[in-house]
Amino acid sequence: MTFRSFRSFKAFPVMMFPVILIAIPLVVSADLRPLSRAMLANLQATNAIGESLAVEDFTGVANAARELTNRAREIQTWDVSKLGFRPSDKAEFDAYLKLQEDIAEKIGRAASDENGTLVVAGLGDLLNKSCLSCHKAFRDRQGMLKSSTLFMTSFVSAWREINRGLLLNDYSVAARGARSMASVGQIMSWDPIIRSTFNISDTAARNKFRGHAANLVGAADKIEEGATRGESDIIEKGLAQMWNAGCLACHAEFR
Ligand code: HEC
Numbered sequence: 001m002t003f004r005s006f007r008s009f010k011a012f013p014v015m016m017f018p019v020i021l022i023a024i025p026l027v028v029s030a031d032l033r034p035l036s037r038a039m040l041a042n043l044q045a046t047n048a049i050g051e052s053l054a055v056e057d058f059t060g061v062a063n064a065a066r067e068l069t070n071r072a073r074e075i076q077t078w079d080v081s082k083l084g085f086r087p088s089d090k091a092e093f094d095a096y097l098k099l100q101e102d103i104a105e106k107i108g109r110a111a112s113d114e115n116g117t118l119v120v121a122g123l124g125d126l127l128n129k130s131c132l133s134c135h136k137a138f139r140d141r142q143g144m145l146k147s148s149t150l151f152m153t154s155f156v157s158a159w160r161e162i163n164r165g166l167l168l169n170d171y172s173v174a175a176r177g178a179r180s181m182a183s184v185g186q187i188m189s190w191d192p193i194i195r196s197t198f199n200i201s202d203t204a205a206r207n208k209f210r211g212h213a214a215n216l217v218g219a220a221d222k223i224e225e226g227a228t229r230g231e232s233d234i235i236e237k238g239l240a241q242m243w244n245a246g247c248l249a250c251h252a253e254f255r
Pocket residue numbers: 032033035036039040042043046068093094096097100126127130131132134135138139144145146147149150153
């Protein structure tokens with residue numbers, strides 16, 4: 001199959017992945033998952049602000065901004081030591097969240113006034129003063145970066161790319177998304193990655209993990225095949241297999 005050999009070229013940029021990931025020791029004993037989940041929602045709301053603004057949907061902007069405000073308030077009530085931070089970090093951590101809360105409120109007011117210029121200014125402030133500043137201070141602190149999240153965010157964006165391709169009726173976009181999902185899935189199957197990034201020391205468990213990853217790669221291959229042949233029923237089947245045998249099966253056991 002020509003697309004198989006082609007993939008190895010396309011996969012080259014993601015080959016940088018293990019270099020970065022193996023370099024990050026996973027010394028996190030705390031549970032960062034609630035924070036990961038909140039952050040993915042933060043990203044979604046931030047994207048929603050931009051996408052709504054682009055079509056002058058100010059109600060959409062206001063709703064997404066309110067979500068960011070509420071989430072920032074909620075996280076300020078969390079016990080930071082459960083996330084693996086020192087209690088003395090709480091004041092600084094909360095200061096960035098307070099900025100998220102206040103700036104998102106400002107964006108909401110600008111949206112009510114249908115003032116696009118102020119929304120754009122607010123979005124810039126939000127990213128710089130809150131999101132990026134907090135990431136600089138906390139995400140890269142030793143052991144705080146969950147590299148497993150990098151894999152999952154790349155799965156989510158590959159899946160989005162597949163959907164976008166289907167909706168645009170552009171199969172080459174869907175094929176590209178499937179190919180990158182397969183490549184990342186293959187890297188996730190490497191033993192050193194499973195050990196260091198996902199922290200699974202038991203050999204039998206690693207084999208099971210690899211089995212789920214292989215199912216994901218198989219499903220992504222099927223999606224790519226369907227996209228290359230322009231057959232949407234193959235893509236449908238591939239997507240169902242991706243969710244059931246890949247994402248959901250592995251999450252049920254390992255997340
Ligand atoms: C109070 C600090 C703080 C604020 C404010 C904050 N983040 Fe985060 N964010 C973090 C930490 C810590 C992590 C690492 C968690 C992990 O690795 O699971 C993270 C991780 C992420 C991730 C996960 C992806 C990855 O590569 O690890 C995304 C996406 C993200 N943040 C988006 C945002 C957006 C968008 C905003 C602003 C609207 C924001 N964050 C505001 C602390 C913050």
